[in-house]
Amino acid sequence: MESIAVAAADRLTIMVTNDDGIDAPGLQAIVRVLVSSNRFNVQVCAPDSYAPSNSSHHSVTWRHPLQARRVYIDGASAFAVSGTPADCASLGLSKVLFPTIADLVVSGINMGSNCGYHIVYSGTVAGAREAFFHGVPSISLSYDWVEGRSNIQDFTLSAEACLPIISAISAEIKRNNYPKSSFLNIDVPTNVSNHKGYKMTKQGRRIIQMGWRQVTSNVQGGKMLSTMTMDVDSPVQTEASASTVSQDYLLFNREVIGAQLDDEDADHSFLKKGYITVTPLGALSPAAADFEAFIKDWLPHAT
Incomplete structure (x- = not known):
């Protein structure tokens, strides 16, 4: 260097x-x-x-x-x-x-x-x-x-x-x-x-789609990276436990189910x-032009 x-x-x-x-x-x-x-x-x-x-x-x-x-x-x-x-x-x-x-x-x-x-x-x-x-x-x-x-x-x-x-x-x-x-x-x-x-480049629209799976243990396995971005094919594991969840509450774990395609x-x-x-x-995320146009026409009638 x-x-x-x-x-x-x-x-x-x-x-x-x-x-x-x-x-x-x-x-x-x-x-x-x-x-x-x-x-x-x-x-x-x-x-x-x-x-x-x-x-x-x-x-x-x-x-x-x-x-x-x-x-x-x-x-x-x-x-x-x-x-x-x-x-x-x-x-x-x-x-x-x-x-x-x-x-x-x-x-x-x-x-x-x-x-x-x-x-x-x-x-x-x-x-x-x-x-x-x-x-x-x-x-x-x-x-x-x-x-x-x-x-x-x-x-x-x-x-x-x-x-x-x-x-x-x-x-x-x-x-x-x-x-x-x-x-x-x-x-x-x-x-x-x-x-x-x-x-x-510009910021794209890609996002990994996450689902939820009910689990029976509050001990979670697998290692997550420091952001939500990860390989879609990477498994998110859950460590099973002999203990059962109380009837008073339920436990759910995130899991990867796919990814939204990005702009080329x-x-x-x-x-x-x-x-x-x-x-x-920038600090702000501006709204899409078509959405602004829709709200401009819609709001007077809605209110």
Whole structure:
């Protein structure tokens, strides 16, 4: 990996957060690559552990204080926080933990892609969106992890593949040219070492369709990735138990039943073709034009 030393006074500050927890290999990889590039001051403010309640989306903590614990990550100033990705982004940009506000926020690298409608569920994207709310340029990064084909080293390869984009954005920030009207969602393909380059895409409509199956145990088997996005063919297992469920309540487990097809010119399609997809996102999801037209004509009669 190319390393270009930049004088400390000229370095931009990048804050890293994520959804998988501060010890996750994706976060460790992107921090390691940013530090070793010698171009940035690196801050880390991330959840203290991976939350088993997947797909936290843009949830924030209101009813109790957050705990922030200083942790050691070589070359970075780091805190582990008992909160969500959005909590971490907000706290890290508030100047109560770090003496300076970061110039750029990177959320990830997530274990599993974040494309299509699954962006709505993503805590990784929420970390970047929260920074966007604070007026700070931001990127969410995800790697399309596939069980049996991917390995931990792929996170480092993904971080190295994304470094040129991060460096280019940093250069635009220095020149005050980088717009703050949106943020970026980047997905890296499974075969990252042979990726086909960078492709600007749009958010698609793909979503994995989930069903429900009644189970007899509250002990659930199988490992879910950190977002809702997973291979449709991956089984979601349930561990049976000798104990029976009380007659007073029922237990149900999610299971994959299929996937809605995506647009051919959207993020997930290009990701599966081997591109690193770069998708601009905004805070709001505008309604479809035909729906707006329908409501405009319908509302006066309905009321």
